Each structure stands twice: as structure tokens, then as C-alpha cells.
Amino acid sequence: MKNFSDDDFELREIQKLEGHTGKVLGIAWREDTGVWGSQAIFASWSDDKTIRIWEENFSGFFVLKTVLEASCIVRSCSWSREFNLLAAAYSDATTAIWKKVGVHTYEHVYTLKGHENEVRSVSWNRDGQFLATCGGDKSVWIWEVLPGNEFDCTKVLEGHTEDVKIVQWDEKILFSGSSDNTIKVWEETRFVNGDWRCIQTLDKSDREHTSAVLCLSLSKERRRMVSCCDDLTIKIWKNCDEDHSIELWSHACTLSGYHDTTIFTVDWLRDKLRHIDYDHPDPEIFASAGADDAIRVFIEDKDNEAGGLSFKQLLKKEKAHEANINSIKWYSGDKRRMASASDDGTVKIWEFVCPWPAGPRDPS
Known part of the structure; x- marks a missing residue:
């Protein structure tokens, strides 16, 4: 250097x-804020069954603007870059979709169901068209955003042998990390729209x-x-x-x-x-x-x-x-x-x- x-x-x-009355399990910045003079916004979530939305004031400090009440422990949250949506993974095997409908007002508009165990992580892709969820049932689900705040599961990715702890998008590539000690790299097949395949597993051969x-x-x-x-x-x-x-x-x-x-x-x-x-x-x-x-x-x-x-x-x-x-x-x-x-x-x-x-x- x-x-x-x-x-x-x-x-x-x-x-x-x-403000949280339990363990704070995570934070997520809203990426389209805090740039070009706008005020930064982030969410925090907890085992106190709440999501708190914090916003920067003109002095550069953060103040609480909204508290979203959940029915159970919140495991993960992810902001969509489009559509003013916040996805929240819950310990009851569901994922809640919250939509910003006012200056500091959010409405619960949809619940994603299908996982057989708690949802551990959620992640939107860059353009906000797809949401990935993963959980204790060893699977990764791909959800497509439809008109009218509707969602459709386009694919369930199976391949991990233990619970999946984390999902993370990179453009059109999806990564998942698991208790089976591996990271898997998933890609939508180029010739069959809506189908996915695991193109690589980072395991023994890669110093796992x-x-x-x-x-x-x-x-x-x-x-x-x-x-x-x-x-x-x-x-x-x-x-x-x-x-x-x-x-x-x-x-x-x-x-x-x-x-x-x-x-x-x-x-x-x-x-x-x-x-x-x-x-x-x-x-x-x-x-x-x-x-x-x-x-x-x-x-x-x-x-x-x-x-x-x-x-x-x-x-x-x-x-x-x-x-x-x-x-x-x-x-x-x-x-x-x-x-x-x-x-x-x-x-x-x-x-x-x-x-x-x-x-x-x-x-x-």
C-alpha cells in the first residue's frame, strides 16, 4: 500500500x-437511500417480534420512524430496489412482504408459504423481480413478483443436505450457504426459462x-x-x-x-x-x-x-x-x-x- x-x-x-427489547438479529440498509443528498434508511429486526425502520435526520443521526409488528421471531429482512417492498423471514416458516404505502407507513400485503421449517434468510435480486428464501427444510425457494402484490414460486432448489443458513444474489447468480459446510452457486438455465441448476459446489475440492x-x-x-x-x-x-x-x-x-x-x-x-x-x-x-x-x-x-x-x-x-x-x-x-x-x-x-x-x- x-x-x-x-x-x-x-x-x-x-x-x-x-428500543428493541430482545436480541437484535440483523440489519439491512435500503440501498436507494443515503445517496445524492437523500437520507439513509435501514431496518433492524429482533427476537422481540418487531422490525424497526430507522431514518437519518438532517444532523446525520438516526431516529426511529416505524415499528412493524410480527407474529413470531424475525430471522432476516431484505429491501427490494423496486416496488417499495421489504421481505421478512419468520420463524414460523413464512415470509412476510411489507410495502411502503406512505411516508412512514408500511402495509403487510402478502405472506409466502411453503417452507416446512423456519425461514432463515431472504434476498431480492437486483431488479426486484425475484426473491430467494431459504430455511431449515434444506431448500431454497425462488419467488417471482406478479402484478397486484402477488407472488408465485417458480422453483424449489434442492441439493443441500442440511438447513440453509444464507442466500445472496449476484445479478442473475444465486449463492446459498448451509450447515452441510458448503456454498452452492445456482444459475437459471439459459434455454429453459424458470428452471435452475447448481453450477458449482464449493466443498472439498475447494478447501471447504x-x-x-x-x-x-x-x-x-x-x-x-x-x-x-x-x-x-x-x-x-x-x-x-x-x-x-x-x-x-x-x-x-x-x-x-x-x-x-x-x-x-x-x-x-x-x-x-x-x-x-x-x-x-x-x-x-x-x-x-x-x-x-x-x-x-x-x-x-x-x-x-x-x-x-x-x-x-x-x-x-x-x-x-x-x-x-x-x-x-x-x-x-x-x-x-x-x-x-x-x-x-x-x-x-x-x-x-x-x-x-x-x-x-x-x-x-
């Missing part, structure tokens, strides 16, 4: 949000995780992916398909020895540190957190003498919360911020301080 040192970086707490895959995140250019696991390791995967015709992934490196307890969450910073220099690109950054109450930030090691892709710990925020950290999510926007959710019932907003300010981000 040139022109800066590790001492130039800091993770600074700027706000602690209280040895326990449940709990979280994964893609880099901005979608050429790298980070995953974390109950085996106390973080793995970096790289897309090895140069012509972009087929999404194939291979293991790049494994980080171990940093966490001595379960790693629940990882997230890639989808923002450049400064303007892109194609001859000397800036290193990439991601963060991790888990049961040790600390947030770690890792940076690509450009000075790695061994060659190949590698990362090193850039900073560690000790005692970031008073209990397990269940979720961390970067949000670039016009500022570099991170939100974290914890068993201590709070959400914290962090500012990532680095040598160069973040510029306005194109919401597309």
Missing part, C-alpha cells in the same frame, strides 16, 4: 440505537469450510466473495472466469487465528478508498464479527511476499458491544458507515475513518 499506514484508519462509534456456513458477502465488482463459519475461519473466494460467460469460483485464501469464537457475520466494503487507479488499484476491505464482541476490519495485503491474494487485519474494535454481534453491514453512500446488531439489544452506527473521504455513490 502506498501513501498511507494502518494508523490512518479508525472505526469510530457515532450512535447507539436502543468444516462447519456451517453462516454468512457470505460479495465485493463491489463481484469478483471476490468472503464467507465465515462456525469453524472459526474466514475464506476468500475469487471468480476465476475471465470472460464472464460462466460464474465459476475458486478458493483464494483462508484467514484463521483471528477469532477464537464463532464468526457470525462478514461484509465487504463496496466502496473504493479513493479514485480508481487501474495501474495501482487500492486494496479491498471487509469486516467480520461474532461471539467475541469485537469488530475486525481486514485489508488486502498488497505487500504479500508469497504472492497471490491475501488479507491482513487492519484494525480491531474491542468490546464493540456487550454481547454477541450478529450482523454488521457497511453502507457507503455519501459517508462510510457501518451498522452492527447485537444480543445486547442495541444497534450501533460506526464511521470508518480513512485517509480519503467517500464521494457521492451512484445508486445504480
